[in-house]
Amino acid sequence: GESVGLHLPTLSVQExxxxxxxxxxxxxxxxxxxxxxxxxxxxxxxxxxxxxxxxKRQGQRVTVLLNKTVKHLSLQIAATQPGDSAVYFCAENEAxxxxxxxxxxxxxxxxx
Amino acid sequence: KAGVTQTPRYLIKTRxxxxxxxxxxxxxxxxxxWYQQTPGQGLQFLFEYFSETQRNKGNFPGRFSGRQFSNSxxxxxxxxxxxxxSALYLCASSSQxxxxxxxxxxxxxxx
Numbered sequence: 001g002e003s004v005g006l007h008l009p010t011l012s013v014q015e016x017x018x019x020x021x022x023x024x025x026x027x028x029x030x031x032x033x034x035x036x037x038x039x040x041x042x043x044x045x046x047x048x049x050x051x052x053x054x055x056k057r058q059g060q061r062v063t064v065l066l067n068k069t070v071k072h073l074s075l076q077i078a079a080t081q082p083g084d085s086a087v088y089f090c091a092e093n094e095a096x097x098x099x100x101x102x103x104x105x106x107x108x109x110x111x112x
Numbered sequence: 113k114a115g116v117t118q119t120p121r122y123l124i125k126t127r128x129x130x131x132x133x134x135x136x137x138x139x140x141x142x143x144x145x146w147y148q149q150t151p152g153q154g155l156q157f158l159f160e161y162f163s164e165t166q167r168n169k170g171n172f173p174g175r176f177s178g179r180q181f182s183n184s185x186x187x188x189x190x191x192x193x194x195x196x197x198s199a200l201y202l203c204a205s206s207s208q209x210x211x212x213x214x215x216x217x218x219x220x221x222x223x
Binding site: 032034036041042043044045046049089091093097098099100101102103104105 | 116143145147154155156157160162167168170202204210211212213214215216217
């Protein structure tokens, strides 16, 4: 079956350091991948996305890397700040599937 | 532009009852998706609607149903509630099924 999972359920980093959150996916037909951030009491918030014809995409302080060979996705956050503390989800869409599958989530703690 | 709104925000129901949750998407968005979020199962896809048509659904029993109206507003219904239906129900809207904007969710507690 289809699944999107995460290697590390909890990540603790020092303020100012870079964070890397990893994700594995299993559906080879997925062609669109997204990272979401969810803070306590709120719905998930879009961070960055990437399509399967790319292997890297950069945003403001965030970079997403996609390795289709090993079905791996990662989110890099530069100069992590206390406000980055949240749960991060990777998600995947299959082309024409009209369905988003979410990973289990990784909780990021930023120590001041 | 107003974000996705969900009503009610909190709900307490008894086993066996039924419940209807409402979602108003961002203006202009025609795709609405519903998710169930629990600590044990994470975020699970329920169904997606576009222009009043259900285009996909997740692996949930038939007690879970939904619909979308001509103004893109959507409702989901859960009948014969079970304790395990206690969860945060999230609605997301998008112009297509790509970048989704989530509402704050409805916290349903079944006792």
